[in-house]
Amino acid sequence: MTATIHPPDVEHDDGPQASTPVDQKRLSRSRFRPADIALVAATAGLAGLLPLGGPLKAILVITFVLLGPGAALATWVRVPRSARAAAIPTLGMAIVTIASITAMWSYRWEPTAILVLLCVASAGSSAVWYVRTGAWPDVRTWPVAAAHTCRAVITAPGLNPPTVIVAIALIIWAIALPTLPGTDASFYGLLASGSGRLLIPAILLTAIAFVWATVTRRLGAAVLAIGAAIVIARVTTWLGTEVPLYDWTYKHIGVVRYIVTHDLIQPNGTDIYAQWPAFFVTSAWFSEVTGLDPMTMAHVFAPFVHVVLAVIVYSAARVLGQTPRVALVAAFIAEVANWVGQDYFSPQAWTLLLAFGLLTLLLASRGAPQMAVLAIIPFAATVPTHQLTPFWLLGAATLLVFFRRIRPWWAVAAMIAIAGIYLVLNFDAVAPYGILSGGNPVENATSNITAAGVPAKEFTSLICRGLSAGVFATAAVAAIWAWRTGRRHVLTRVILAFSALCLLLGQSYGGEAIFRVYLYSLLGCSLLIAPAVVALLDGWRRGVLRSVGAVVATAGMCLASLAGLYSFVALWPLVSETRTQIDVMNSLVASSEPGTRIMMMTPGGMPSRTTADYAAFTLANPYFDYPLSYDLAESRFSFPTAEQLGFLDWRADQQEHPTIVAFSTQSERSIEYYGEYAPGSVDLFKEALSESPEWTLLYQNGDNAIFRHDAGTGPR
Structure with a gap:
């Protein structure tokens, strides 16, 4: 069954002045409105307070976090439909982060009360909107609205070759999974050890299925392939291990457990997290209201990050006017090329989601200036969460303002003021680490690991560097192609892809700057590469030369998928704990x-x-x-x-x-x-x-x- 694409987005104003009550009642039978989403999410959040099992409570509360506060804001502020998939979860995560850290700083730390207050506010927003518009929800039509929402982008995958290939890939992964915990992995990583070798055909089949689905316009199967890529790479780090990966993950678990135990931020002098505590406080809030142990949260964190990340990248592409097919290719590239192990339970993973969502709001501001104003909210959440990410965002946003790609300019000025004030207040904590580490970008791009090591280390470094360089080089070539063919928003995407390189002019970030630069650049690189990949794939069977281009694009997607997975799990014998x-x-x-x-x-x-x-x-x-x-x-x-x-x-x-x-x-x-x-x-x-x-x-x-x-x- 072939996926059906609906017509392009038509902007609607969901504010009270948008339409008459009769119009609103008609809309309620065809789609969920933000007010409906906020009400349902608030109900889920309150249900999370019931004496249910920890996992179920966690699902209900995270549903509220991702949908409730953001939808409540979207009820009163017109958010373009193309931006909603990024705006609603980003705003929700930001509001919960700000509410949690504000309650802690003001000595009003009552986790349950915070959840109740946020749920009541979200539900109250919907109630006021219903009263003002007269467009009361008809729950009997909500199943139809849910079906309409699913069809708004794509139809169900159906039974077709790409779907079958994805199913085979997942079966292979499931066969490998039970014996992964405790695998005595070689220095060449999980893909060269035991049942981990089965992940190679699994990820290659997933990439082939995605390309096939893209060529044949079966977007339901393409979505399924993106989900399979997340499962094979990131769910493996959850179900394929006894406890979370990485020794440094447990430093973050310890901080959260301190806050849960003492209902206080750890004292100054313990670590730099005391000055940038927002992620840890938010995690402690979530742990207390759901009863979920921080180590369990850390274990399942990576799959959560990547699901939200894929949605945000898709939305960013749609905001820039790309078709759903191109947007899905961008999301797939951002997933499979992301080999940097920064998706673990950490402030940088949380702020990366906020940052990509914030940039999506800024991109939407050319046609809807209120989006730039809303972007101040997630920016305010990133500032007390991570030291580096806000300053990369400011650099990218300033360039976008300079080239008149976002408006109003004063929204970015407000962000600069927020970051500047916070840095001044916490300067004593960050100064020992060095504000600038030197102006040599080559030295700043050098890894903090310089020893020769075993041959496997050199091989892995070659794969990681090759993939990173390949992504940057492909993005640069795609930018030239887009400029020469008159594509839209080329400069915007170039800024998103390459602005992070400016960080290397002044900071090595303890030898990790090059990894952060690559991670920050993935959004822009994916947005540049995706249209070129689709254009090449569309040349299939349209002449020898164009068919060769399609083969090259297919091979590139497969190699990037395999290299990304290899690089991500290459250190398995070093980072897998028991x-x-x-x-x-x-x-x-x-x-x-x-x-x-x-x-x-x-x-x-x-x-x-x-x-x-x-x-x-x-x-x-x-x-x-x-x-x-x-x-x-x-x-x-x-x-x-x-x-x-x-x-x-x-x-x-x-x-x-x-x-x-x-x-x-x-x-x-x-x-x-x-x-x-x-x-x-x-x-x-x-x-x-x-x-x-x-x-x-x-x-x-x-x-x-x-x-x-x-x-x-x-x-x-």
Whole structure:
């Protein structure tokens, strides 16, 4: 069954002056109005307070967050239909973020009351609108309206070749999934290990199905393929693991647990998150109203991010006048080319959604200036959430204003004022990290990992760099093609794609700037590349030369999909944790006293900041969990010499509190992968601690081991 595309968007004003009550009643039988969405979402949010299971409560509350507040605003402010898919969830996430952090800062922290107040406000907005317009909802017509909403973009996928291929891809993924937890992955990552190899045909079939659906205009199947790409890449990080990926994820879990435990932001001096706490406070709010543990939230976070991301990219393309088919290609590219592991439970992932949604609002402001004013709301939410993202947004927005691509200009001026005031108020916290790290963009683009490492590291780096360079180069070529063929909004898309490169002129961001630049650029690059891909695919069977172009486009989509997935899961043996490791570290921290030093040769597998106790440890010793490599610096390549071991024992003996050294499988793999220490250094260090009478073995399970040195036990 072939998907049916409806006519282009026709702008409607949903405010009270938009039409007569008779017109509004007629519309209520054909589609949901923002007031209806806000009412249903508010009902879902209030239902989330019922004594239901945690997952069900979480679904109800997240439904409210994504639909309720944003739809309530869209009830009174005309939002172009093409922008609604991005505007409503973006505004909802921003309003909840602002409400949560405001309540915390004003010492009015009552999570349940915040939810009730937001739900009542959203439902009240709908009620007032119904009274003013006389267009009362007729719930009997809502099933018809729901069906109309589904048909507004595409019809159901139906049974067709692309749909069948997607189904086969998902079956292959499902076969691989049960044995993924605990996979002993090689240094070439998950795709080269065990059942993870099955993800290769799964993602390639998904890309083929998407291209086929695009060529044959089966947009329902194309949507299904985008969903499959998210499942194969990101649901795998949830269902294919015992606990969340990445050692650094647990630092964020610890912050949220502190807020949940104490109903306060962690004290100044613990970490920089105390000055940029909005994401953590919002997460704590969600955890408290749903009863969902922060670690469970972190585990399922990546799939949530990518579903919302795909919707926002699609909406941004529609705002720029692209067809639904081109918009879906843009969403697919943004998904499969996103190899940067920044979608974990983190402020940057949350602000990326807010940022892309904000830019979509700004893009819509040329025809609807009120969108730029609304964009101030998500910008205000990003400022206390993340240090870097607001300043990239300001750079891109300023360029768009300069070239008269958005209006009114004063909306961006208001954003500059908000960011400037917040930076001044928190300058002391950010100054030690450096406002500028140098004006050499080449050095700022250098990764923070410079060791040679194993051949697999070089291979993975080649794939990552090749994909990134390929995306930028393809976007540049697509921009030239769009300009020469007279396409619309070329300069706008170029600004979105390449403005983030300006960050490299002044900041390395701890060696991560190049990753952030690529991530920020994905929206613009996808919007540039998608029309060119569709144009090439439309040349299929229209002459030899044009057919070759279609083959090249198909091959490019498949290679980008495979390279993106490979790069995303390449570090699987280094970043995949186990529940046993987390439980052991939780017990260790709980049984230790603040001031204890907990170190590893290099981080990985045994995180120490998973609970609310981390704040007390940090206040007692800001460097309590810094790795041994921090102390050794360049001398780590000769470690462990007798002199170095003697110095370690002496310093541990001088401390007022114990010193703990932890070893893990992931840490040992990381050392070998990146070549941070000389070969055999881990075994030599373990042997030295085992033979020393000053060190006690507390725990051992395979490569995982924990040694303790009590203060004052060594020779004086």
